[in-house]
Amino acid sequence: MGDNNIDRREFLKRAAKAGIAIGAVTGGAFLLHNRDAVISAGESIAKVKDFRITGDALPQMAIAKGDSPAKIVKAAVEGMGGMKRFVSRGDIVVIKPNIGWDRVPEQAANTNPEVVAETVRLCYDAGAKKVIVTDMSCNDPRRCFFRSGIGKSAKDAGADVQLPKDYKFKKTAIKGEVLNIWPVYTVILEADKIINIPIAKHHNHSTLTLGMKNWYGLLGGRRKDLHQNIHMSIADLAAFIRPTLTIIDAYRILIKNGPQGGSIRDVRMMNTVAVSTDPVAVDAFAATLFDKKPEEIGYIVEAHKRGLGNINYTELQPVLINI
Amino acid sequence: MTKRNILVYFRRISQIFFIILFFYLLFQTEYRGGFTKDITNPIRIDLPVKFFFEIDPLTAISTVISTHSLYKDLILAVVLISATILFGRFFCGWICPMGTLHQVFSAVSPAKKGIKRIESNMGHSNQVIKYYILILFLVAAVFTSLQVGLLDPITFLYRSVTTAILPGLNLSFSFLTDKLNSFDNPYVQRIWDGIYSFTHDYILSFIQLNFHFAWVIGILFLTALLLNRKETRFWCRYICPTGALLGLFSRFSLFGMEKAHDKCTDCNKCLLDCQGADSPQGRVDWKSHECIMCFNCEKVCPEDVIKFKFFPNRASTLTEPNLKRRWITLSGFAGLFIPFFSRGSAEFKTNFNPKLIRPPGALEEAEFLARCIRCAECMKVCPTNALHPTLLEAGIEGIWSPILIPRIGYCEHTCILCSTVCPTGAIRSITDEEKVGSEKVKPIKIGTAFYDRGRCLPWAMAIPCIVCEEHCPTTPKAIWLEEIDVPAPNGKIVRVKRPYINPEVCIGCGICEKVCPLQDQPAVYVTSIGESRSKENQVLLDSSRYKQ
Numbered sequence: 021m022g023d024n025n026i027d028r029r030e031f032l033k034r035a036a037k038a039g040i041a042i043g044a045v046t047g048g049a050f051l052l053h054n055r056d057a058v059i060s061a062g063e064s065i066a067k068v069k070d071f072r073i074t075g076d077a078l079p080q081m082a083i084a085k086g087d088s089p090a091k092i093v094k095a096a097v098e099g100m101g102g103m104k105r106f107v108s109r110g111d112i113v114v115i116k117p118n119i120g121w122d123r124v125p126e127q128a129a130n131t132n133p134e135v136v137a138e139t140v141r142l143c144y145d146a147g148a149k150k151v152i153v154t155d156m157s158c159n160d161p162r163r164c165f166f167r168s169g170i171g172k173s174a175k176d177a178g179a180d181v182q183l184p185k186d187y188k189f190k191k192t193a194i195k196g197e198v199l200n201i202w203p204v205y206t207v208i209l210e211a212d213k214i215i216n217i218p219i220a221k222h223h224n225h226s227t228l229t230l231g232m233k234n235w236y237g238l239l240g241g242r243r244k245d246l247h248q249n250i251h252m253s254i255a256d257l258a259a260f261i262r263p264t265l266t267i268i269d270a271y272r273i274l275i276k277n278g279p280q281g282g283s284i285r286d287v288r289m290m291n292t293v294a295v296s297t298d299p300v301a302v303d304a305f306a307a308t309l310f311d312k313k314p315e316e317i318g319y320i321v322e323a324h325k326r327g328l329g330n331i332n333y334t335e336l337q338p339v340l341i342n343i
Numbered sequence: 344m345t346k347r348n349i350l351v352y353f354r355r356i357s358q359i360f361f362i363i364l365f366f367y368l369l370f371q372t373e374y375r376g377g378f379t380k381d382i383t384n385p386i387r388i389d390l391p392v393k394f395f396f397e398i399d400p401l402t403a404i405s406t407v408i409s410t411h412s413l414y415k416d417l418i419l420a421v422v423l424i425s426a427t428i429l430f431g432r433f434f435c436g437w438i439c440p441m442g443t444l445h446q447v448f449s450a451v452s453p454a455k456k457g458i459k460r461i462e463s464n465m466g467h468s469n470q471v472i473k474y475y476i477l478i479l480f481l482v483a484a485v486f487t488s489l490q491v492g493l494l495d496p497i498t499f500l501y502r503s504v505t506t507a508i509l510p511g512l513n514l515s516f517s518f519l520t521d522k523l524n525s526f527d528n529p530y531v532q533r534i535w536d537g538i539y540s541f542t543h544d545y546i547l548s549f550i551q552l553n554f555h556f557a558w559v560i561g562i563l564f565l566t567a568l569l570l571n572r573k574e575t576r577f578w579c580r581y582i583c584p585t586g587a588l589l590g591l592f593s594r595f596s597l598f599g600m601e602k603a604h605d606k607c608t609d610c611n612k613c614l615l616d617c618q619g620a621d622s623p624q625g626r627v628d629w630k631s632h633e634c635i636m637c638f639n640c641e642k643v644c645p646e647d648v649i650k651f652k653f654f655p656n657r658a659s660t661l662t663e664p665n666l667k668r669r670w671i672t673l674s675g676f677a678g679l680f681i682p683f684f685s686r687g688s689a690e691f692k693t694n695f696n697p698k699l700i701r702p703p704g705a706l707e708e709a710e711f712l713a714r715c716i717r718c719a720e721c722m723k724v725c726p727t728n729a730l731h732p733t734l735l736e737a738g739i740e741g742i743w744s745p746i747l748i749p750r751i752g753y754c755e756h757t758c759i760l761c762s763t764v765c766p767t768g769a770i771r772s773i774t775d776e777e778k779v780g781s782e783k784v785k786p787i788k789i790g791t792a793f794y795d796r797g798r799c800l801p802w803a804m805a806i807p808c809i810v811c812e813e814h815c816p817t818t819p820k821a822i823w824l825e826e827i828d829v830p831a832p833n834g835k836i837v838r839v840k841r842p843y844i845n846p847e848v849c850i851g852c853g854i855c856e857k858v859c860p861l862q863d864q865p866a867v868y869v870t871s872i873g874e875s876r877s878k879e880n881q882v883l884l885d886s887s888r889y890k891q
Contacts, residue, residue: 064527122755122756122757122758124382125382158814159755159756160726160727160755160758161376161549162374162375162376162549162726163374163376163386163726163755163757163758165376165378166376166377166378166380166382166386167382167386167757168382169382171376171377171378172378172379172380172381172382174378175378175379181378183376183549185539185543186517186550186551187517187520187521187524187539223813224809224812224813224824224840225807225809225812225813225840242860242862244810244858244859244860245860247807247808247809247810247813247860248800248806248807248808248860250807277818277819277820279813280813280814280815280816281818282756282779282816282817282818283818285818286818
């Protein structure tokens with residue numbers, strides 16, 4: 021036996037090390053081994069609550085006309101019985117205007133900033149703890165929030181104005197006909213009440229963009245695909261988010277080159293705001309401002325068919341206010 | 344603190360101040376929103392984000408050579424040149440953020456220590472290479488080819504951080520955000536929301552930016568930093584053309600070093616931390632054009648051999664680099680070679696590249712290349728990540744100049760920010776009215792959109808879509824629709840709206856290409872044809888183009 025031989029201690033040490041190494045590799049492999057061919061997402065799917073208020077004794081729809089955007093929205097909400105009916109003390113309220121485009125208020129591509137600001141104030145007066153104003157813009161959100169005037173007016177009214185952040189989207193169960201699971205802006209998961217404040221506009225593909233179409237702005241992901249089945253996907257969203265209130269801003273409406281417009285020649289003054297707890301009825305009314313019958317618009321018909329509201333808005337006996 | 348230490352102390356404060364200022368201005372080259380101003384205020388960048396380019400003497404002198412005029416605030420370079428005439432190459436040691444970065448990378452855990460470090464700081468005859476690089480660039484500029492930005496330190500640093508470093512940082516931050524979000528813990532999320540808001544308000548960009556072939560720029564940047572392992576401030580000593588230019592101006596310097604040679608004991612302590620390799624030690628001549636005024640030598644000299652003062656005795660000072668006529672001639676010819684070699688190649692002029700969509704307000708291509716230093720200010724400020732550094736789209740001569748890639752980002756209709764931050768006027772200063780057009784002024788066109796009818800959903804597959812038409816920002820829309828009944832695969836007849844382009848109205852903003860749902864290869868795309876800046880790259884007959 022020469023010097024090449026190792027002693028027993030050394031032999032055991034090396035053998036144990038090799039054994040542990042093999043064990044670690046094999047154990048790790050077994051632990052991570054995926055026996056199913058499909059890889060599971062392992063992601064939680066969020067659910068959204070129903071934001072409607074209960075009871076329907078008081079008026080379900082009010083329409084106000086007048087020269088001041090702030091005054092007519094206030095009058096319309098009062099015609100509905102006041103904001104206290106919808107917002108309780110300590111509520112977190114999410115207000116969803118249309119802040120889709122890098123346009124100024126006169127171009128009527130975004131919700132009127134005074135309408136938004138007044139709604140924020142009404143919510144605070146009714147005792148809301150926090151009012152969040154947000155939208156997922158089509159153009160650069162920083163420019164849209166600034167040039168629409170909504171950023172400043174809502175902030176001045178005390179709202180928490182949130183630019184959309186890319187990590188604030190969560191896969192959510194929509195369970196619709198075309199939309200099943202979709203990334204949705206998580207702000208609606210925190211909300212107690214939701215108020216939808218769209219502007220009424222022309223839209224070449226869906227005919228008009230009104231209240232129910234405005235929910236596109238809470239979606240992330242590849243929402244550009246939705247155009248392939250636009251009326252069904254809008255109805256899906258209307259079934260998914262049941263808002264506390266819909267306030268359609270028709271102070272100025274865009275009658276051509278929508279939804280982003282650009283020229284004030286395409287804008288018509290209507291000096292109108294319509295408020296309702298019924299998202300279908302208020303869209304149906306807004307369609308008449310464009311001299312269209314609600315039955316001409318696919319998603320209004322579809323939403324009515326699904327029982328999400330009443331296409332015959334006159335049956336709601338809207339309160340009419342002129343100031 | 345002794346008098347000898349105080350200059351080193353001030354130098355460090357100055358370096359920290361200017362590197363922080365540089366990065367602060369870089370991070371703030373972005374419109375970050377804000378809800379305090381009234382909407383009648385135009386959207387602009389309020390800070391003087393061009394500052395470092397405007398004091399850069401190489402940018403000023405080379406653009407004066409290539410365009411025969413000094414653009415706007417580039418006149419600030421006069422201050423720096425005058426100061427260099429008084430105090431020598433202090434810019435490199437006291438202000439230049441790239442120099443500071445090199446100094447840090449040289450000093451932290453240095454590769455060479457002791458005698459090896461001293462030897463590496465003795466100076467090398469190859470340090471003159473930077474002067475030949477300068478000559479090459481200036482000769483090329485005479486023939487209107489502006490290449491200084493390739494190696495100018497301010498430009499190099501700004502471009503590298505903007506296109507290669509920050510997007511990576513942003514991405515790693517998003518990765519962390521996703522991981523923490525998955526905990527679903529309200530306290531973790533609240534703290535993280537705070538960190539997220541801070542970093543996105545002051546450092547990172549609003550959206551994740553990604554830049555075309557940024558990794559090439561990133562590798563060059565890392566290489567420049569790693570060269571400090573070979574020798575302290577390798578870049579500053581051998582490569583930097585701006586340092587070379589300042590070295591030439593420093594020959595007039597009133598301030599400088601005086602040595603008491605007889606007191607020197609050859610301890611070589613001065614060489615240990617010498618930044619410029621300018622021979623501070625006794626019994627040799629001091630090379631004033633290499634010295635960057637760090638004052639480390641004066642501080643450490645135990646025998647008081649080295650003294651910096653005004654009007655020093657120049658008996659043992661070399662004020663000029665030892666340049667060889669043969670190499671000057673050669674680098675001059677190389678400078679001549681750049682414009683004519685690259686423009687002789689077919690990419691330039693003889694064949695317009697459809698992908699060469701320049702930012703709105705960009706000058707005609709030859710004038711543009713005579714001004715663009717490839718600093719990437721426009722790419723940093725672009726809110727939609729539309730502007731990218733070219734690789735070869737503008738020919739080898741135009742490498743890293745800005746192009747618009749609509750598939751990644753479109754040109755925001757009312758935005759003119761890139762034209763407000765361009766330090767040299769390669770993108771001229773345009774007005775809001777010019778950008779969107781009015782009854783009096785035609786809007787600036789950067790290209791024209793085209794449909795690929797074989798891929799477009801209504802055209803090829805009887806599927807409704809027209810997302811492009813919805814987003815088209817012009818009035819009237821440049822995309823118009825034909826309503827038509829077409830057979831669907833199931834045999835039924837469906838009504839679709841087929842989109843067409845009106846080339847008279849299209850401005851080439853590319854939002855249609857950006858939003859087209861065909862992800863890999865969009866069914867509508869923009870090419871550079873019809874761009875306002877070119878007389879030749881046109882499709883429509885327009886007699887007004889030929890009026891002067």
